[in-house]
Amino acid sequence: MERGDKIKAGDVRTASRLIRDIEDSIPEAKATIKHIFPYTGKAQVVGITGSPGAGKSTIVDGLIETSRKKEQTVGVLAVDPTSPFTGGATLGDRIRMQRHSEDIGVFIRSLATRGSLGGLSKAVGDAIHVMDAMGKDVIFVETVGTGQQEVEIIHYAHTVIVVLVPGMGDEIQAIKAGIMEIADIFVINKADRDGAQKLQRELMTMIEMSHIPPGGWKPPVLTIRNSFKPEEFEQDLRTLSAKVREHYDFLISSDLIGDRQKRKRLHELNEAIRFSILEPVLEMLVKTGELDSMVEKLVKKESDPASLAEEIAKKYLQGCF
């Protein structure tokens, strides 16, 4: 198949269009993904998450630079939110990365969330496959600015970097569930601001309190100083880059990479099942007008959602019930 071969040869225009087709749910895109799937699984996928304005894009920019100095090829997927009102989106992450836009070893693609709630886009899994099949050595996935709960990145990344900044709350924030649990590496950005040391202490206390099995990975807490002082920033970025590599090597040497791979594949299968089963059924319900009449029934309190769902399952998913 020609399109898949072009992807494997690293053609940016074809790849970018394919990612577009995935985002727009064009059926032909699935066939190309099937074709390139066997060629995926080679890249290290690094997730970068953290609150809006924490400095994720700037850190990705720095990581691109260090990767390129090691002669690694780089893919970047940068996700920004879609407006719930207009469906439009401002995708502004790549502003921070524009110095790499002409480098043919770097492919940066912005994605809008289009209604996804986990901090990513529905297309992100397949978009990673596309960049992976293109032969990118490392793929950085930058999530939307996250709050506490958007942890979907763990289903896609080998290594998750959580970026924090000083002054975002007291130590109770550090013991809450959610985003604080998913970091393989913590980064305190803007670390020359007041409160950075305190935050670092709190994080380290939190990490000491968590149950890390013997021989397990203990998330380091790194600091990054002012990005307007290039020497300091680059030095801190080199340390981060080395840690990212160290974590990947750790996953391989401890064989934990298998677990991550399984977690990733299970998630993909879940998504694919949803796509292959739920969506056609919903489409059918819309086409036959059943969906409308069911909503009508609910409004009139003639039935309830659970009973209707069972009815649908019995009708469309023979063999299961």
Add this chain to the structure above:
Amino acid sequence: MAKRKIRVMVAKPGLDGHDRGARVLARCFRDAGFEVIYTGCHQTPAQIAASAIQEDVDLVGLSCLSGAHRYLFPQVVNLLKEKGADDITVIGGGIIPNQDFQKLYDAGIKAIFVPGTTLDTIVNWVNKNVKPVERK
């Protein structure tokens, strides 16, 4: 199948740091339901062309207030053509004298919007002239 969403890039080529207009336009495109990539100031035509291809946009909107539009705008068009991406529509805006309009049209700029243009005019133009499905 979901409907194709229009993707646009708003870019400022050359040595011009006045991006209020570009930002207003980026915001207005967002409100029109487009996905807008904004690349910031001081971009070279080569950066703009490369980014437009990486982002698979349907439209590039160039803003220039420095007077270098006659040099910079056609370069973006030519670079896109060189890379086989001449199906991407390029429009321009900024401080552009009337007598330059035709030269820019001849160079492949599809529309020019100058100060005083309403945002609706621009959005309507895009909705009428940019059809993502029909691109190659």
